[in-house]
Amino acid sequence: MTFDPSISIAVLGGGQLGRMMIQSAMNLNLEISCMDPDPNAPCKNLASHFVNGDITNYDEVLAFGDVHDVITVEIENVNVEALEELERRGKKVFPQPRVLRTIKDKGLQKEFYLEHDIPTSEFVFIHSKEDLKDYTDLLPAANKLRTEGYDGRGVQIIKTEADLNKGFDAPSILEKFVDYAKEISVIVARNEKGEISTFPVVELEYHPEQNLVEFLFSPSEIDATIRANAxxxxxxxxxxxxxxxxxxxxxxxxxxxxLMVNECAPRTHNSGHHTIEGNITSQFEQHIRAILNLPLGNTDTKGSAVMINLLGHPDHAGTAKYQGIDEAMNITGMHVHLYGKKITKPFRKMGHVTLVGQDLQKLKETARSLKESIKIIA
Amino acid sequence: MTFDPSISIAVLGGGQLGRMMIQSAMNLNLEISCMDPDPNAPCKNLASHFVNGDITNYDEVLAFGDVHDVITVEIENVNVEALEELERRGKKVFPQPRVLRTIKDKGLQKEFYLEHDIPTSEFVFIHSKEDLKDYTDLLPAANKLRTEGYDGRGVQIIKTEADLNKGFDAPSILEKFVDYAKEISVIVARNEKGEISTFPVVELEYHPEQNLVEFLFSPSEIDATIRANAxxxxxxxxxxxxxxxxxxxxxxxxxxxxLMVNECAPRTHNSGHHTIEGNITSQFEQHIRAILNLPLGNTDTKGSAVMINLLGHPDHAGTAKYQGIDEAMNITGMHVHLYGKKITKPFRKMGHVTLVGQDLQKLKETARSLKESIKIIA
Structure with a gap:
């Protein structure tokens, strides 16, 4: 077959996921256009075409997608109706709009799991804050907005009845806490031919308060049967x-x-950033292979890896400066990825660091001390 | 120390080397501007600022460099006088203009080796074609233009007196063939602090006629003492x-x-492309670390690697199409890098492929068959 790099790809969203996708797509001469509401989005200078626009607006998404061959996303909160129209017009839209429709609404997503016999935690639909008091038997629980939650936003922890007033007065779900041993993630890819390939299981450790991944460990240290089941x-x-x-x-x-499924994201994901250096094929290349119906790449690990999210310092907002990066560059196997965001804000995802090596325990120790020594301030 | 990504970097040349440098520099939020005489140079859409200009012109190079903090090159054939003026104005220019002045002239480069007791092959200066006949005792030899030779251009092989008419009627050198066992390359980096770091030795196999690297093998399979000496x-x-x-x-x-030094290039180089996937730190990241006076990265190999240059098919010129890339994507550890060149020409460097794995012999076999199956046609 002859590979034709002149195929044009449109991405809704122009953040760090789009940026790392562009970085990978360069290897295949692929030109990627991005649309993002932020005029200074991370992809601004790197996309072949950058459109500053509203990815939730029907007309803007339709016009943007209509001049490209393949349309994809780096965030779920996009105008699905426009994507459906683009699909009807014969465009390749991956993930398919119907998948986005289900996943972007945490309520529909949970219902989908129940319908398909996919294990997930107990939950109820909440229409307004008033409803919460009817479900105190589910506490402790997480109250999650059905739509627009992202990176720790749109989630409130309701431990006891005293927290009920923290709940959202909006369509949401209340999800019973599950007493789990570990949080893990599996990234899986599928192309149009129906080929499926999974990445090895990773473990996630969350920031205690911010509902954001703080550390990722690859490979997971769980039992081989559980890994296979995952x-x-x-x-x-x-x-x-x-x-x-x-x-x-x-x-x-x-x-x-x-195992229980917590939630899904139909796109590249924070739990796959370590694959850039830690696995034979990165999640970004795999996404491109999948949406272009190319053969999926081998996902084996190349060793152990720990990923650390670099979050904006809680007390700083303004033009970002990076403390401790120079010193960190002395660490063998340390790979830093900054996301091209000029402005830091408390807990904003500004970049990540991946440590690659053979001894996972040593990497974990290095990671915990590195986390303390790198500070993103203004 | 606080790392400030707002430092601006100018690169003279906007070809594949600049493109892969940008791909790496993205990880540090660094913005890179490029100047290239080709309005469709590979960096055009990826540089923060792309200037279509003449990198051998004093005024154009001066104006371009003057609005940046650090100036570097991806090709030697640039206006050195403008770089000297930029250096006088307090800009960081790395490599230093005096190094470029010596290296861009193959005659001065050879004299430099003699002066510094660096082993190199026997040679004479040639002023015009007429001179060649006085040096038939050096044959077989290579007649190389003193300046502007690049990628196999500017070199004529003079085997016997019958070939003398193939020589250049221009300032050049005539270099006696050496009866070597292997061609190798060592990439070395140095920062302002004087820290030095070398990459492991690689072996090069040239295209029999084009004086272009066809295959690169990493690590080299030569004796450990020779490796250390190199x-x-x-x-x-x-x-x-x-x-x-x-x-x-x-x-x-x-x-x-x-060992004998054949020639040097004060920049990222074709003999370091395999480091992107094959070594802990890539040559592109190492170059950035060196010119920004950051700690140099660990250069150890992550396994064995073979790099294949993807050259334009000898019988095709026009809009490039890539045969066999899809199939090649089934090979585990195969990484393709296309250079964003719309137009293919006979023997034009259009991209490269790196195969990474543990068994170098198997990788070599795969590489030789892959070389036959990928065709860049118009």
Whole structure:
């Protein structure tokens, strides 16, 4: 077959995920256009065409997608109706709009799991804050906005009845806390031919308050059977969605070794950043391979890896400066990825660091001390 | 120390080397501007600022460099006088203009080796074609233009007296063929603090007619003492030049195990492309670290690697199409890098492929068959 790099790809969203996708797509001469509401989005100077626009607006998304061959996303909160119209016009839209419609609404997403016999935690629909008091038997629980939650926003923890007033007065779900042993993620890819490939399981450690991934460990140190089950479960989910593209499936490992799906993202994901240096094929290249119907790449690890999210210092906002990066560059196997964001804000995702080596325990120790020594201030 | 990514970097040249430098510089939020005479140069859409200009013109180079903090090159054939003026104005210019002045002239380069007791092959200066007939005792030999030779251009092989008419009627050198066992390359980096770091030795296999690297093998399979000597020799050369930046030192390994320097390039180099996936730090990141006076990265190999240059098919010129890339994507550890060139020409460097794995012999076999199956046609 002859590979024609002149195929044009449109990405809704122009943040760090789009930026790392462009970085990978350069290897295939692919030109990527991005649309983002932020005129200084991370992709601004790197996209072949950057459109400063509203990705939730029907007309803007339609006009943007209509001049490209393949349309994809780096965020779920996009105008699905426009993507459906683009699909009707014969464009390749991956993930498919119907998948985005289900996943972008945490309520529909949870219902989908129930319908497809995919294990997930107990939940109820909440229409307004008033409803919460009817479900105190579910506490402690997480109250999650059905739409527009992202990077720790749109989630409130309701531990006891005293916290009920923290809940959202908006369509949301209340999700019973599960007493899990570990949080893991499996990224799975599928192309139009129906080929499926999963990445090895990783473990996630969250920031205690911000609901943001703080550390990622690859490979996971869980039992081989559970690992195999997790990869099978991810395959089951992408098959159930009948989707093309990349799907990050976040799961809980329960104390009895069983698995529950926490949530999914039909795109490249924070839990796959380590794959750039840590795996044979990166999640960004795999996404491109999947949406262009190319053969999927081998996902094996090249060793152990720890990823650290670099978040804006809680007390700083303004033009970003990076303390401790120079010194960190002395560490063998340390790879820094800054996201091209001029302005830092408390807990804003400004970049990540991946440590690659053979001894996961040593990498974890290095990571915990590195986390303290790098500060993003204004 | 606080790392400030707002430092601005100017690159003279906007080809594949600049493009892969930008790809790496993205990880540090660094903005890179490029100047290139080709309005469709590979960096055009990826540089923060792309200036279509003449990099050999004093005024254009001065104006371009003057609005940046650090100036570097991806090709030697640039206006050195303008770089000297920029240096006088307090700009960081790495490699230093005096190094470029010596290296861009193959005659001065050879004289430099003699002066600094760096082993190199026997040569004479040629002023015009007429001179050649006085040096038939040097045959077989290579007649090389003193300046402007690049990628196989500017070199004529003079095997016997019958070939004398193929020689250049221009300032050139005539270099006696050396009966070497292998061609190798060592890339060495040096920062302003004087820290020096060499990459492991690689072996090069040239296209039989085009004087272009066809295959690169990493690590080299030569004796450990020769390897150590080669790294020491590269350190000696960069120290003799007292230069900051990256220096590729191409060498011959003689049949008795001694070394001769063939030629140098004070920049990222074709013999370092495999480092992107094959070594802990890539040559592109190392170059950036060196010119910004950051700590140099660890250069260890991550396994074995073979790099194949993808050259335009000898019978095709026009809009490039890539045969066999899809199929090649089934090979585990195959990484393709296309250079963003719309137009292919016979033997034009259009991209490269790196195969990474543990067994160098198997990688070599795969590489030789892959070389036949990928065709860049119009």
């Amino acid at each position: 990869r099978k479960l991810a395959e089951k989910v992408i098959t159930a969605f009948d989707m093309v593209g990349l799907l990050a499936v976040e799961m809980f490992v329960m104390k009895d070794g069983s | 790294r020491k020799l590269a350190e000696k050369v960069i120290t003799a030049f007292d230069m900051v930046g990256l220096l590729a030192v191409e060498m011959f390994v003689m049949k008795d195990g001694s």
